[in-house]
Amino acid sequence: MSSRQSSSTTRDLRFYLAVLRRHKLPILLVAGVTLAAVAAYTLQQTPRYTSTTRVLVRSVGVNSWNYRLETADMPTESAVAKSEPVAAVVAQNIGSQDKPAHLLSGLHVSIVADTAFLDFAYADPHPQEAQRMSQAFADAYIQYRTQQAEDMVKQLRGPIDDEISASMDSLRRVTKALGNVDPSRTLYITNLSSDKAYVEGRIGYLKQQLLPYDQAATNGGDVMTAAGLPTSPSSPSYPRNLELGLIVGLVLGMSVAFVRDRLDDRLRGSRDLDQRMGAPILATIPKIPTWKKRELAVMITSEAPKGPVAESYRTLRTNLQFLASDKDLRVIMVTSPAAGEGKTVTVANLAATLAQTGKRVIAVSCDLRKPRLHHFFGLNNQEGVTSVLAGSSSLPQAAQKPEGFDTLRILASGPTPPNPAELLGSAAMDALVVDLRAYADFVIIDTPPILAVSDALILSSKSDAVLVVADAESTPRTTISHTREQLAQMGANIIGCILNDFDPTQMRYYPYTGSYYYYGSYGYASHDAESASADADPNGHKKAAQKPAAPEGGKATRADEGMWHP
Helix, strand or coil: CCHHHHHHHHHHHHHHHHHHHHCHHHHHHHHHHHHHHHHHHHHHCCCEEEEEEEEEECCCECCCCCCCCCCCCHHHHHHHHCCHHHHHHHHHHHCCCCCHHHHHCCEEEEECCCCCEEEEEEEECCHHHHHHHHHHHHHHHHHHHHHHHHHHHHHHHHHHHHHHHHHHHHHHHHHHHHHHCCCCCHHHHHHHHHHHHHHHHHHHHHHHHHHHHHCCECCCEEEEECCCCCCCCCECCHHHHHHHHHHHHHHHHHHHHHHHHHHCCECCCHHHHHHHHCCCEEEEEECCCCCCCCCCCCCHHHHCCCCHHHHHHHHHHHHHHHHHHHHCCCEEEEECCCCCCCHHHHHHHHHHHHHCCCCCEEEEECCCCCCCHHHHCCCCCCCCHHHHHHCCCCHHHHCECCCCCCCEEEECCCCCCCCHHHHHCCHHHHHHHHHHHHHCCEEEEECCCCCCCCHHHHHHCCCCEEEEEEECCCCEHHHHHHHHHHHHHCCCCEEEEEEEEECCCCCCCCCCCCCHHHHHHHCCCCHHHHHHHHCECCCCCECCCCCCCCCCCCCCCHHHHHHHCC
């Protein structure tokens, strides 16, 4: 087997194991229900007792020069033993009024391999009846077979017996004639004497012919082991039935698992997302087991900065910076096919990690219908995008500085407008994007889902690049394809995807991006040592505090200083 074939076989095996692992609960449920059904059915069955009689089958027939005694044909004898003629003999012997078919219902005849033994096993709810019927069938079979042998011998010797009887009559007539003949009739006497001698010789010959029939084997068989009284039921077999029920249940459960997996339209990992979106996977965000209530905003890069999830967001940041350096991408729109797939949490954590590098970052909440971005930073939504577009606030006034981030500003959505799509497609929005580009190194825009409303499609044409977030556990593959088609029609620049909420313990087979799985074992230096090292110059002296750098491409203006003043 080639290495390629071996690798393919390994992947197939891992795929099957992954399917079984993902659907283990339905498998166990089906197996449990099947096992319970089998157990209930078994408990409802009437116990039956089985008694067995063993019979040695004898060869029957005439052993002579023209008839050879043959060994019994055991399959034929087994069929005879469970035939209605034998059952009729049983009914006659025990005085039963039941029909032969009814008597045969509890009988099982088997051949002991490579022997001339037949086992007559009879099952009945009553042990005494099982014993009686097993013995009765064995005796009836021997009786029936013996009677058949005797009838055969009688039929074969019948012509000879008839000829002997006729010859005896002839001998009596000749003898009587010799007693009444005139002595002077010598020639006649001679002829009669010759006839008598011939008849006597013929009778002697015929009696010799009868000797094989007199010695014929007519015993149909012998009981070698009499029927015993059973002490425990032979059926139902509880261990066997439960074992079979478990096996059948597991097979059914696995069949259900593979059918469900076949019908499941959800993504099959990062490779599936990559192929369907036609864009590389920039990061795979692990599932956060402790984040049970998704309606609560959790800033994981701040609450657990050394965990695997935070590392995944830093991987996203690194990949995005690499792409941006080549193509001058500054306005990045983040969206998803449907709601609840993690686009807003991605915007919040991506903006935070970018700001940690010293870049000036503005996170903009353009989800004007259900805004959530401000919740992740504990900010208010009184002013924001709609305020700037309406002219009631300037961009520096509406942008809020979250605690702990000097180079990060959050532009909330602001008061909810009656016409979000028209507002985002207006000339004022174009002007706002131009201002945002001038103020910041990176502008990260949070939008509504692509397939829900048209807002994201409108903003895609105003952005330098688009990132698509998909949930590893819930996003259907068809929605990914539709998202790609919608964005392609708008001429959007899709630079990458993020696979969110990925659980490697449930989808271990599927490939994924990133090495977060090993971060916990690598460890970090202590916080104090890391901070001291970062704040010291090469000579060990503490560095002076620095102001945030101006946006790339030019010096900071007065408006810049107003927005980015610590």
